[in-house]
Amino acid sequence: LLRGEAADTGITDISQKNGRLYFKLGVFEMERISALYAAGEYKKTIKIEAGASPCVSLALAPGARVLDAAVKFVRDYKGA
Numbered sequence: 001l002l003r004g005e006a007a008d009t010g011i012t013d014i015s016q017k018n019g020r021l022y023f024k025l026g027v028f029e030m031e032r033i034s035a036l037y038a039a040g041e042y043k044k045t046i047k048i049e050a051g052a053s054p055c056v057s058l059a060l061a062p063g064a065r066v067l068d069a070a071v072k073f074v075r076d077y078k079g080a
Helices: 004-007 030-038 066-079
Strands: 013-016 022-027 048-050 053-057
Touching: 004 013, 004 066, 013 066, 022 066, 030 048, 030 066
Parallel strands: none
Antiparallel strands: 013 022, 022 053, 048 053
16 A cells, blocks of 8 residues: 555655665655755655665654654655
8 A cells, every 4th residue: 555655656665774764766856855854844854865766765763663654754745
């Protein structure tokens, strides 16, 4: 369900490593990332990752449920 919803927004892959969620993007849209950052909630938690394929990472809060954080980001990204 999450992967289908993510695919509809242009997110091609979701992974987790070292306390961060990584969202690979089919097409990088700086406007969407900027909108999330401007909203304040993601101000110190999202980061644009350099590399061959566009990727955004999200720092997980201590004790956060990974699936809940992923679903929330996908939905917020979709609405941005």
